[in-house]
Amino acid sequence: MEEEPYEYAGFWIRVGATLIDTVLLMLVTLPLLTYTHGWNSFFDPARGLVAGVADFLISYIVPAVAIVVFWMHRQATPGKMIVSATIVDAKTGGPLTVRQSIGRYLGYFVSTIPFGLGLIWVAFDQKKQGWHDKLAGTVVIRTRG
Numbered sequence: 001m002e003e004e005p006y007e008y009a010g011f012w013i014r015v016g017a018t019l020i021d022t023v024l025l026m027l028v029t030l031p032l033l034t035y036t037h038g039w040n041s042f043f044d045p046a047r048g049l050v051a052g053v054a055d056f057l058i059s060y061i062v063p064a065v066a067i068v069v070f071w072m073h074r075q076a077t078p079g080k081m082i083v084s085a086t087i088v089d090a091k092t093g094g095p096l097t098v099r100q101s102i103g104r105y106l107g108y109f110v111s112t113i114p115f116g117l118g119l120i121w122v123a124f125d126q127k128k129q130g131w132h133d134k135l136a137g138t139v140v141i142r143t144r145g
Contacts, residue, residue: 005093006141008128009085011120014140020079025063032058064105071101084143090127091137100136107132 009017036054070077075086075095087096087104096104111118111131118131127139 006088006139009080009083009140009142010128011123013083013085013142014080014122014128017077017079017083017085020082021067021077024078025066028066029058029062032062068101068105071096071104072098080140085140086143087138087140089137090129090133090139096136096138100138104132104136104138107135110135 033055036058067077071087072095074081075088080086088094089096089100107118107130111121122128122130122133127133129139133139
């Protein structure tokens with residue numbers, strides 16, 4: 001049997017990386033949202049879902065751009081870097097293209113919508129790929145040390 005060329009990053013290590021990234025994103029977005037609307041706005045039921053352009057930019061666009069930029073320039077988000085994981089092209093093992101990065105990010109929505117099944121798929125897939133990885137042609141690997 002041929003040895004796999006990579007050590008694929010499994011489900012729990014990727015969950016850990018995602019938790020780290022979530023905390024880091026919150027450390028950036030919460031102060032911006034607080035500055036924009038004030039601390040009490042988080043507890044104001046009248047604020048509702050329509051909060052404006054600033055909320056959309058801070059809550060959705062800034063994180064998306066940051067994640068794609070990290071994938072393009074570092075092949076990992078900070079959380080993945082901490083756990084020694086890298087995102088690579090599944091066929092070449094090289095860096096992601098812009099198309100793969102954007103497709104992978106949009107693939108998260110596809111992975112999440114059906115009860116997170118596309119994310120949980122990582123736990124059972126031979127190459128530890130989620131649906132977003134399969135759609136973008138990527139794998140997440142661990143650095144062999």
